[in-house]
Amino acid sequence: MTTPCSSAIAPTTQKTALLVPSGGEVDELLTNVLASEGWSIQRVVDNQHILALARAKPFDLIVTGRETRVAEDVELLRKIRAARPHVRLIILTDKFTPGDVISAMREGAFSYFSAPFEASELAEMVRAAMAEPCWDDGIEVISGTPEWVSLTARCDLATADRLVQFLHGVRDPSIPEAEKDHVIFAFKEILINAMEHGGHFDPSQHVEISFIRARRAIACRVKDPGKGFSLEELRHAAAGSSPNDLFSHARVRDARGMRPGGFGILLAKKLVDELIYNEKGNEVVLVKYLDPPESPII
């Protein structure tokens, strides 16, 4: 546990970034995003130089180069955090193993991008790192094996976004990318519902999460700190709309003065194979099967 977050980026001083060049589009993008906000950028050749400079003075953001292995980046982060516990470090890598995401989360990386990744997504994450005043302890890994990861996530959108990016960084050749995208999309919808309706986006509240990788399925469990709900009572959600009237929930929301919404559960239901709520309605499991269902017994 770190000390209370006191490293909010001061609005009046020039912000500083320390980078190891990755080459090509990534360097151009980082330079453009950071320079457009008036940041001072310092480039070094490797992690040893990052460590020496980061120990000597604080940087508001550090981005590793793609050429180093994640294990080296995580070790670098561990050493920097010993001196500067609130450092924002984004790992970029072309060299990774399936367990690297867990290590990066556990050590407190701000974010993690494994190749191939969208440059625009990296730009958004850099902007988030620039804007997020207090990010520490947003994600805490409770336990982690390649098959089962349990963690908690603070109830705020920035933490949800960081967690989702870590999931995008998981590269498991046995999971088709399209299937993975569907699970992540569905998980994000459920996570944000949990943070909003169960945790009221209160940063002092946390959502409990588990990811389980079975031989023929992926499962995600999300438990929110709220009182729960009944799906049958959800007239203001699309999942509770009449099949013949897609917009009935929208009219209910309009009449109740609620903000636009109500499609999260429906989308999640359509993108995974099973969405199972507990009796109270504050805990849900998403299941995606990786093999086609077996033929029925005749």
Place this chain on the structure above:
Amino acid sequence: MGLQISTRESGDVTILDLRGRSTIDGGESELLSNQLQKLVASGVRKLLLNLADLTQVDSSGVSIIVRTYVSLKRQGGDLGLLRPSGRVLEVLTVVHLIDAIPSFQDEAEALASFRPRGYSATS
């Protein structure tokens, strides 16, 4: 990139060209919501959302499109979608929005759909 919105008009139809993403993360959907609410409040009744350069949409973006559609229909207006593709088309299809809200691949065809039946440009 976030979300960039540019507005243009063709006759009495207001066209919004959306570029980027409409998700809850960075407030993009809120931006879209505010823009649409302003337009409807100012009297706009025929809206065409050009989704050709929209790369992502989540439930927040879908909900805003639905609320605007319902609101316009209640006030005698209409809303159409132009050239949804990729992930956006996939999401709109999954929630059956693509069947419920008129969707077009051609802008001229989309604009024609807003005209009253029987209308002819030469009449």
